[in-house]
Amino acid sequence: MANLGPLVLLVEDEPQMRRFLRTTLRAHDCQVVEAGTAREALVQAAGRNPDLILLDLGLPDGDGLEVARQIRRSARTPIIVLSARGQEHEKVRAFDLGVDDYLTKPFGVQELLARVRVALRHAELSSGTPAPVFESGELRVDLERRLVLRQGNEVHLTPTEYKLLATLVRHAGKVLTHRQLLHEVWGANYEHQTHYLRVYMAQLRYKLERDSARPRILLTEPGVGYRLVTRD
Numbered sequence: 675m676a677n678l679g680p681l682v683l684l685v686e687d688e689p690q691m692r693r694f695l696r697t698t699l700r701a702h703d704c705q706v707v708e709a710g711t712a713r714e715a716l717v718q719a720a721g722r723n724p725d726l727i728l729l730d731l732g733l734p735d736g737d738g739l740e741v742a743r744q745i746r747r748s749a750r751t752p753i754i755v756l757s758a759r760g761q762e763h764e765k766v767r768a769f770d771l772g773v774d775d776y777l778t779k780p781f782g783v784q785e786l787l788a789r790v791r792v793a794l795r796h797a798e799l800s801s802g803t804p805a806p807v808f809e810s811g812e813l814r815v816d817l818e819r820r821l822v823l824r825q826g827n828e829v830h831l832t833p834t835e836y837k838l839l840a841t842l843v844r845h846a847g848k849v850l851t852h853r854q855l856l857h858e859v860w861g862a863n864y865e866h867q868t869h870y871l872r873v874y875m876a877q878l879r880y881k882l883e884r885d886s887a888r889p890r891i892l893l894t895e896p897g898v899g900y901r902l903v904t905r906d
Contacts (some may be wrong), residue, residue, distance in 0.1 A: 679703035679820070680725035680794055685715040685741065686756070687733050691779075695728065695756075698783055702826035704790075705833060708867075710724035712736035719745050723861035728795055729773070731757040737805050739771055748862060752793035756781070763832065808843045810903055813882055815843050822882075829881050836861065837875050838901075842892070851899040875900060 685693040690876040692708060693806070699706050707722050712733045718728065719741075727778045731738035740755050749784075757764070760778040768776055774796070775789050798817065806818035814823040815875040817840060822829045831839065841858045842850065856865045863876045864870060874895075879886040 679705055681707065681722065681837075682790075683707050683709065683711045683715070683718050683722065683724035685725045685727065685733070685738065686730045687711070688730070691730075698786070699790075702787055712741050714739070715741050717821065719749065719751065719861075721863045722860045723749075723857070723859065724751060726790060727751055727753045728736055728790075729755050731754055731755060731759055731768075734868060739768055740799075742768065742773050743771045750797070753795045754793055756786075757904055808846060810846075813891055814856070815839065817843065824882055831878075831881065835874055835878055835881070838871075842900065846902045847904040849895045849899055851900045855899060862899045871900070 679702075682699055684692060684695055684699070684706055686708070687710055689710075690788075691709070695833050696706050706860060707718055707724065709718045712735050715727075715729070715733070718724070729738050729742060732742070738755065743753070743819075745751065745753065750828075752775075754775040754777060755773050756769050756779060758779045765776045770789060774793050777786060806816060808815040808817070810819065812825045812830070814826075815821075820838060820840075821838065822831055822836070822839065837859045838855065841855060850870055852868045853865045855869060855871055857872050859874075860867070860870060876886070879892050883889045883891060891903055893903060895901055
C-alpha cells in the first residue's frame with residue numbers, strides 16, 4: 675500500500691485544466707478534492723481542511739483573490755495561485771493577501787510539482803514539527819515519508835486516521851482539546867462533532883496500542899481532549 679499523500683483542494687473553473695491537474699496530482703500520490711466556483715471553494719476549504727490549495731483566479735462567481743482573503747481569515751493552509759494573469763501588480767496583490775506562491779499559465783508539470791513540494795514542506799516546518807520522525811514505545815511515525823510503523827511493521831491508516839495521528843505527533847506531549855483536533859483534522863464546520871473524535875481515536879488505538887482498552891501512547895484527558903505521550 676502506498677504512503678498516504680497530502681489532501682489538495684483544486685479550485686479551477688476550466689474542466690479540461692481541472693482534469694489535467696487532477697490526473698497529475700493523483701499520479702504523484704496526492705488526494706484531490708475539487709471546486710469549480712468561489713462558493714464551492716470556501717465550503718470545501720472549511721469542511722475538508724486540505725493540506726494545500728491550488729487556486730485559479732478566474733472563477734465564474736467571484737475573484738479567486740477574494741477566496742484567498744477569506745481563507746486567510748481563519749487558516750494558514752498553503753495557497754498556490756494558478757492564473758493566466760501575469761501582471762506584476764496582480765502577483766503583488768495576491769502575495770499581500772497571503773498566498774504562498776503564484777504560477778502563471780501555461781506552466782510545466784515539473785515546476786508545479788516542485789512548487790507543491792516546497793509549499794507542503796514549509797507548512798510542515800511552520801506547524802512546529804520537532805522532527806520528521808517521532809518514536810514512542812513501539813510506535814514510529816515518519817512525517818516526511820508519511821509512514822507509520824508498529825514494532826517495525828507498517829500500519830495502514832485511512833487518510834483521516836493519519837491526519838489525526840500526524841496532528842497529535844506535531845504537538846506530542848501537549849494536550850489538544852476536542853475543538854482543536856476537530857478543527858485541524860475535519861475543519862471549522864466540525865468543531866462540535868466530538869463523536870468523530872471518539873470513533874477515530876478508538877480506531878487508532880486498536881491499530882497502534884498493544885492493548886487498546888489500556889492505552890499507553892494515545893491518552894485521554896477527561897473532559898478536555900487527547901495527548902500523545904513522548905515516551906512509553
